[in-house]
Amino acid sequence: MNTLFTQNKITKVVLAMAGLSMMTLSSGVNAAGLGKISGNEFNPAISLILDGRYTDINSSELELPGFQLGGEAGLPSNGFATGHNELVMSANIDDSYFGTINMAIVHSDGETEIELEEAFIETLKLGNGFTLKAGQFFSGIGYLNSIHDHAHDFADRPLVYDAIFGGHLVDTGLQSTWVAPTDLYLSFGAELTTGSKFPSGENEGNNEGRAFFVKTGGDIGISSSWQLGASYYQSEFDVREASGAHDHGGDDHEEEVTIDNELLNGDIDISGIDFVYKWAPKGNNKQTNFKFQAEYFVKNESGLVEFVEGDASAEALYDGKQQGYYMQGVYQFMPAWRIGLRYDHLKADNKFSDFEDNGIDEEEFLEESGYGTADEPNKFSIMLDYAPSHFSRLRLQYSELDNGHDETNEIITLQYSMSLGSHGAHTF
Amino acid sequence: MKTVITLTLSLMLIASPAFAKVNVFTCEPEWQALVQAIGGEHVKTYSATTAYQDPHHIEARPSLIAKTRRADLLVCTGAELEIGWLPLLLRKSGNADVQASELGYFLAASHVERIEVPVALDRSQGDVHASGNPHVSWDPYRLQTIAKALSKRLQEIDPNNATNYQQKLKQFNQQWTTAITRWEVMAANLAGKKVIVYHKNWSYLLKWLGVEVIADLEPKPGLPPTSKHLSHLLSVTRDNAPDAILIANYQDDKGAKWLSNKTGIPVIQLPYTVGGSDQAIDLFSLYNEVLSLIIKETR
Numbered sequence: 001m002n003t004l005f006t007q008n009k010i011t012k013v014v015l016a017m018a019g020l021s022m023m024t025l026s027s028g029v030n031a032a033g034l035g036k037i038s039g040n041e042f043n044p045a046i047s048l049i050l051d052g053r054y055t056d057i058n059s060s061e062l063e064l065p066g067f068q069l070g071g072e073a074g075l076p077s078n079g080f081a082t083g084h085n086e087l088v089m090s091a092n093i094d095d096s097y098f099g100t101i102n103m104a105i106v107h108s109d110g111e112t113e114i115e116l117e118e119a120f121i122e123t124l125k126l127g128n129g130f131t132l133k134a135g136q137f138f139s140g141i142g143y144l145n146s147i148h149d150h151a152h153d154f155a156d157r158p159l160v161y162d163a164i165f166g167g168h169l170v171d172t173g174l175q176s177t178w179v180a181p182t183d184l185y186l187s188f189g190a191e192l193t194t195g196s197k198f199p200s201g202e203n204e205g206n207n208e209g210r211a212f213f214v215k216t217g218g219d220i221g222i223s224s225s226w227q228l229g230a231s232y233y234q235s236e237f238d239v240r241e242a243s244g245a246h247d248h249g250g251d252d253h254e255e256e257v258t259i260d261n262e263l264l265n266g267d268i269d270i271s272g273i274d275f276v277y278k279w280a281p282k283g284n285n286k287q288t289n290f291k292f293q294a295e296y297f298v299k300n301e302s303g304l305v306e307f308v309e310g311d312a313s314a315e316a317l318y319d320g321k322q323q324g325y326y327m328q329g330v331y332q333f334m335p336a337w338r339i340g341l342r343y344d345h346l347k348a349d350n351k352f353s354d355f356e357d358n359g360i361d362e363e364e365f366l367e368e369s370g371y372g373t374a375d376e377p378n379k380f381s382i383m384l385d386y387a388p389s390h391f392s393r394l395r396l397q398y399s400e401l402d403n404g405h406d407e408t409n410e411i412i413t414l415q416y417s418m419s420l421g422s423h424g425a426h427t428f
Numbered sequence: 429m430k431t432v433i434t435l436t437l438s439l440m441l442i443a444s445p446a447f448a449k450v451n452v453f454t455c456e457p458e459w460q461a462l463v464q465a466i467g468g469e470h471v472k473t474y475s476a477t478t479a480y481q482d483p484h485h486i487e488a489r490p491s492l493i494a495k496t497r498r499a500d501l502l503v504c505t506g507a508e509l510e511i512g513w514l515p516l517l518l519r520k521s522g523n524a525d526v527q528a529s530e531l532g533y534f535l536a537a538s539h540v541e542r543i544e545v546p547v548a549l550d551r552s553q554g555d556v557h558a559s560g561n562p563h564v565s566w567d568p569y570r571l572q573t574i575a576k577a578l579s580k581r582l583q584e585i586d587p588n589n590a591t592n593y594q595q596k597l598k599q600f601n602q603q604w605t606t607a608i609t610r611w612e613v614m615a616a617n618l619a620g621k622k623v624i625v626y627h628k629n630w631s632y633l634l635k636w637l638g639v640e641v642i643a644d645l646e647p648k649p650g651l652p653p654t655s656k657h658l659s660h661l662l663s664v665t666r667d668n669a670p671d672a673i674l675i676a677n678y679q680d681d682k683g684a685k686w687l688s689n690k691t692g693i694p695v696i697q698l699p700y701t702v703g704g705s706d707q708a709i710d711l712f713s714l715y716n717e718v719l720s721l722i723i724k725e726t727r
Contacts, residue, residue, distance in 0.1 A: 014517035127524030129497050131603060179522045185490035210604045218593065222478060225489045233661025278489075282480040284678055335652040384621075389651055390555055408492075420551075426487040426512040 019128035020193045040343050044091035044099075045422035050152045051083030056412040063405045064163050066261075066348025067322055068242045070198030071166020076156070076413065083415065086117070095253050098122045102148065125223065129179040139169040140177065141213045141231035142273035142295055147427060153291070153330045155397045155413040159344035159379050160324030164270060164297050167197040167232065170278065171209050185217045185227075199299065201240025201266055208235045216428075217276075226277045227428060233270040240303075241267055251396060257310045263318065263367055268302035272296060276428070278376075287335055294327035307369050312359025318371065320350040336388050344379040346404075350407045377404040390424075430606065443560060453495050453526070455504035455514065455701040456483050458565040459536060463503055466596045470589045471484045474499075480678045480706030483509055484555070484650065487515035496521035501585055505536025507542060515588050531585055537562050539577040540570040544631060554648025559628050565701070567632035568608045568715065575600055592706065601643035607712055615719050622668065623659065623725055625706050626653075626675040626684065633718070643668050645683045653683035660675075671726040676700035696725045 054077040062075045076083075090100035102118040127154035142161075145168050149157060157221040173193030179188040189269030195209030196202050212234065217227030242261040275298050280289035304321045328342035350371050351428060355362050366372030399411040449472040454460040460475040469474070469726045474495050477483050483505070486492075496502070496517045504510050518527055542560025549558055564570045579597035583590040584607040619638030634641055643664050647657040670693055673684045677697045684695045698718050699705040708714040 092528065094672065095527065096532075124519070124527045125524040129522040129578045131519070155509065177522065179493060179520070181498050183494060185494035187493070215490070218488070218494070219491045222480075225491060227490050278487075283478060284481045284485070286482050286485050287680055385588075389551075391551060423508070423511045426515045427516065428487045428489040 002425035035268050044089040047088045047421040049086040050418045053083050053415040059409045064377050067163040068076040068370045070238045073166045081146035088401040114286040131177045133175040136172040155415045156369035158326035187215045189213045195235035210234045222283050224279045229274045231272045237266045260308040262306045264304040268301040291330045291334045298323040313362040314365040316352040317354045322348040340383045343382045346377045348373045375404040391419045453499035453502045459503040461702040479701045486513045488513045495522045501532045503534045505562050507537035507559040508557045509562040536574045537564050543553040555650030562631045622670040625674045643688045659722045694725045
């Protein structure tokens, strides 16, 4: 077995060397470079996304009663702001692996940070429909989860993504997918990840995240195509710190009071379905096209809540069920111009037992911890965008966010989103 | 979990293909037609796009991933024409045989020299292709070179039928050479004529015929015609009147018709590729129809 392997390896090396010398020869003959589709000779394909916006909004903090927020969930800042500028590099590493890195350069609160969005390698030659991915990646669950924000059709993510995943479900680990050898597209995926990031939390093994998804899709005639997906995520954790605690205007407080809001021995599972339908006359989407998409997620989580504010504290057993959906339609009515509508809806149903009052009563606890439910938050958005080329887009969006506390926020966003460098991918 | 694995494995076994015909995934109908012509009954073909779609604007949709998954050979144009979706199909398909390093990956444009290779690469010049104009199927001589390379590739992938592929190629070459002679006689009067085109997808054809392109309806490659550019074209045609405006029948005809109304220059709507009209059922009939239409309208 071992010698066979070595022989195989030697043959491969010899072949590779022969290939290399042939390449040198042929490049001498054909100076024009009769190459393959490649980004930029031997450098990785580099693309830079520039995103900037002006937002008119009269609130600074996203509050969704019944949902503990984490990750990147939040509202844009009022006035001018640089958005999600991204630097992406990718290339085939050799004939067996593909690699990519995606960094977001974000400026907020006077500081510039580089956030690692994705950094993974992927196999190219496992064959038989199998692909293995390793590193940090956007999970394959749902439809929008694995698509970066700049490729979304609205200026902000659907509310359900912020409420349930804190933006995107992104984690480090392994993903394997298998595409069935059928005419109807059928693909299965499984992920094993740290489970240490929101919506999960720190766990000793750093390996508690599990995700499964299945996608199917096809064409209807020449003008339409569709995709339907189902997803499941499950994790267990020791502790999750919440960032979504209620803030009552820092100015009133002379002294800073330390707030600790932790969920201990937590259990979480999320199920979802997603659907996308696209239409373009004769399948030619250049002049006009229409896209409809909808996703629904439901999250069950439980654990022991510990809420500490200064010297006072409260404890309770928690069993929560939170769900949300959005649906949107985007219509390109003439080349370069699109109009879109989106409706978001959330609903939380959280139960508590064995409440222990150590200076904080149940009402105060519910309000300040973020677990307390109120009305069902919802949001309505309309957008108009103009993309004169493959590489530039200007967008105007108006949203009305009802946060469930009888408060309605009107948000107007004017955004540019541009892509420089290598050609982006046209994901479905 | 165990049942899932067993189920998955048994599904795979059921579905593993008997290597009867070479399963060829082509990106555009012209390559599907060429593969059919030189592969005959030993190939099964599928085209990712139709003659009414712009191959630059396709998405890696589910049905295409499923088709790529099962392909033995992938035949595409290359020269970045499919750069938005082909790399994604390759990554998502999990098919080892058609990856860029393998025999099952064939890019037509990389077997011939391209024209209009940009000197400087800058996106202010529009959606330019660093490797030059990808629309190589419109030069009959380049097409012949590609047919030869494609036949060789089929012979390597399916050695059992090698002699058959050689015969088919020989047959195709004879018919194609005869057709070239006929077309060159037929279109002799086109040399020296002047046209406006929508996009640079006729460059090889017009170069072969000796027709001069005086302007493009697109202000820059890939950008839709603007009213400012159209009014500029109007003044161009006053000084240098073209014989026709050529557009492919999947392209928006508004700009062309506006210019035609103002100037009286005829608009010729052409099938760009096989399947683009009732007559264009293979490469021979496609060339025939396009040449006849241009000759008829510019007489």
